[in-house]
Amino acid sequence: MHxxxxxFVAIISEVIGSSLLxxxxxxxxxxxxxxVLIGYAGAFYALSLSLKTLPISVxxxxxxxxxxALTALVGIIIYKEGFNSKKLFGLVLIISGVIFLNIGGAH
Known part of the structure; x- marks a missing residue:
């Protein structure tokens, strides 16, 4: 769990860094x-620590x-970027891919 x-810290740090770009x-x-610099530094540091336990693929x-997906949502909500069915479909594919990689990594 740790x-x-x-x-999670790595993801939030990366989203902050990317959004501030x-x-x-x-x-x-x-x-x-x-x-941006602090966000990316924190993201890579936390990611590297998580890789001590988690498989890199997962x-x-x-x-x-x-x-x-979260950065796309920041763009839509904060930066008022457009949202349409193609973006929704892309986000669904990303999230589906993460789910399938996790299912595959559990074996």
Whole structure:
């Protein structure tokens, strides 16, 4: 369970870092730029700790898939990016892939 908590921290840190990339305006705004660096550093550190226990195929799939889905939601909610059936379908495919990788990793 501790490994999944670390993975959760890695995901949230990555989503924060990725979301602040847009706000950093190409690293021209200092505070969002610092947030990007801290977010990614925290994400990779927590991910590396979770990999002491979790298989890389499962951990990375969860990290990348959930991180991508949450970052897309941040774009839609905070940055007012459009949302349509194609984006919904893409998010469903990402989440489905994470589920299937976890089912496969359980054996």
């Amino acid at each position: 490994a999944y908590l670390l993975l 847009k706000a950093s305006n190409g690293f021209k705004k200092i505070l969002p730029s610092i947030g 951990a990375y799939a969860i990290w990348a898939g959930v991180g991508t």
